[in-house]
Amino acid sequence: MNTVVLVTGASKGIGAANVDRWIRKGALVIASSRTKKNLEASVRKYAKGRVFPVVCDVTSPSSVKALFRTIKTKFKRLDVLVNNAGIGYFEPIEKITLDHWQTTINTILTGTFLMTKAMLPLLKKSERAHIFNICSTASKKGFMNCGSYSAAKFGQLGFTEVLREEVRPMRIKVTAIIPGAVDTPFWEKQTSGFDRSIMLHAADVAEAIIYAYEQTKNNLVEEIVLKPACGDL
Numbered sequence: 001m002n003t004v005v006l007v008t009g010a011s012k013g014i015g016a017a018n019v020d021r022w023i024r025k026g027a028l029v030i031a032s033s034r035t036k037k038n039l040e041a042s043v044r045k046y047a048k049g050r051v052f053p054v055v056c057d058v059t060s061p062s063s064v065k066a067l068f069r070t071i072k073t074k075f076k077r078l079d080v081l082v083n084n085a086g087i088g089y090f091e092p093i094e095k096i097t098l099d100h101w102q103t104t105i106n107t108i109l110t111g112t113f114l115m116t117k118a119m120l121p122l123l124k125k126s127e128r129a130h131i132f133n134i135c136s137t138a139s140k141k142g143f144m145n146c147g148s149y150s151a152a153k154f155g156q157l158g159f160t161e162v163l164r165e166e167v168r169p170m171r172i173k174v175t176a177i178i179p180g181a182v183d184t185p186f187w188e189k190q191t192s193g194f195d196r197s198i199m200l201h202a203a204d205v206a207e208a209i210i211y212a213y214e215q216t217k218n219n220l221v222e223e224i225v226l227k228p229a230c231g232d233l
């Protein structure tokens with residue numbers, strides 16, 4: 001039977017690369033993000049019946065519940081959850097607005113929590129359940145101008161480590177994916193001036209996820225750190 005995979009933040013960047021890689025692996029993919037237009041444009045190239053776009057805002061409990069009901073009704077199962085949706089504002093702490101702070105925490109940290117909690121009843125029934133949380137090198141180290149982003153990402157990694165212990169007895173695997181800078185639309189709105197040509201590719205991150213998923217039943221890859229060959233930007 002086909003693996004059923006849910007990818008959040010699937011319309012662009014790392015999420016879109018994951019959709020592509022899982023489809024090439026033969027999975028059925030539920031691709032979700034907030035914006036219907038972006039989502040539909042990103043999945044148009046795939047054959048019907050391989051990918052199912054579903055609009056969902058990970059910060060909204062009712063939107064997440066509706067996504068759960070759709071998956072339960074249509075697929076009756078879920079094997080893999082990729083918590084990828086994210087957002088970031090890069091500014092000094094003195095300049096962070098409460099709105100930017102809350103949007104970042106709500107999307108990355110609360111979004112990962114809401115989605116994970118909602119999907120656990122289906123994942124518990126899978127023979128090969130795996131949750132991947134897309135964290136960041138900003139989950140482990142403070143970088144200039146990353147106050148809200150790092151607060152959310154450190155929290156997301158802490159949540160991931162607790163989740164791993166709590167669902168181990170249910171035979172659900174949990175892997176933290178920890179990339180450095182990845183060349184995605186994420187950087188289009190940033191003023192960092194970083195050279196995007198030396199960043200990781202979104203496909204590198206998707207490949208790392210497939211690597212962890214394909215390990216034997218007894219082998220759990222708990223964490224994968226990927227960095228640009230030149231190091232941190």
Ligand SMILES: NC(=O)c1ccc[n+]([C@@H]2O[C@H](COP(=O)([O-])OP(=O)(O)OC[C@H]3O[C@@H](n4cnc5c(N)ncnc54)[C@H](OP(=O)(O)O)[C@@H]3O)[C@@H](O)[C@H]2O)c1
Nearest residue numbers: 009011012013014033034035057058085086181182184186
């Ligand atoms: N790019 C990097 O250098 C880098 C490095 C390490 C970790 N990461 C992490 O990797 C993840 C993906 O980043 P990316 O670089 O691919 O970013 P991106 O290109 O900006 O894409 C972000 C995705 O998240 C979706 N999204 C944003 N807010 C959402 C919400 N509230 N609910 C549902 N979907 C939402 C966006 O779609 P809609 O606008 O349609 O909702 C989009 O599909 C993030 O968690 C990011 O922190 C990125």
